[in-house]
Amino acid sequence: MIKEWRQRRAAQRVTPGDGRELKPFRWWQLPFRALLHLRLTNDAGRDAVYTVDVRHWQNQSSGNVKAHLYVDGRLHSESRLPAVFPVPGGTVEVRMSGFGLKRCHYVTDEGHEFQLVPDPDSAEGRRAHLDHAHPALSRTIGLFSLCVLLAALAVLLPQLAEQLTKSEAIAQHTGTFTSPIDVPLWGNIALGIATLAASTERALRLRHSPLLDGAAG
DSSP states (O other), X not given: OHHHHHHHXXXXXXXXXOOOBOOOOOGGGXXXXXXXXEEEEOTTSSEEEEEEEEOTTSSGGGTOOXXXXXXXXXXXXXXXXXXXXXXXXXXXEEEEEXXXXXXXXXXXXXXXXXXXXXXXXXXXXXXHHHHHHOHHHHHHHHHHHHHHHHHXXXXXXXXXXXHHXXXXXHHHHHOOOOOSOOOOHHHHHHHHHHHHHHHXXXXXXXXXXXXXXXXXX
């Protein structure tokens, strides 16, 4: 019920595009632009390429990031994120986290889901190429990112519990808690940088966990 309500709200945010041409991906856009493609048979019975273009980190703090949907290289529609674009046979759902895209999937009317294919020149596309060309290395990097986030969570939760129980209103019911992990300032800074890198790497693979990546954000 809640999911359907959110999808209806997202669909209402979709506005028509002006038909302008899709700009090619430039190398200097790697940190803040995502470009993904989907080939479908359109209503006229011919193949068409649907492209999602998101300039993430652009006005992200104000919540004004938009996704643009192009059809055969022409702007068809646009929407603030999270976005749900109607396409032949289903919808394209686009969402992002604080580190990049966390979802860009084609969802059919039957409920099947398919991730869109990242443009080879984009950061997501380069990460996908690494996964294809060097799967063992790719798995190692992914595992390392996961371990970093688990370590960050293990450090964060005790520190959070300690701060919460310093409040007299809470301490009188639960008692005070002292974190068994005493991390110096430089350690917290280093862990924060590693966490940022790990969550960004996972975003390049469109991986997102509310607990791990959400806590990191």
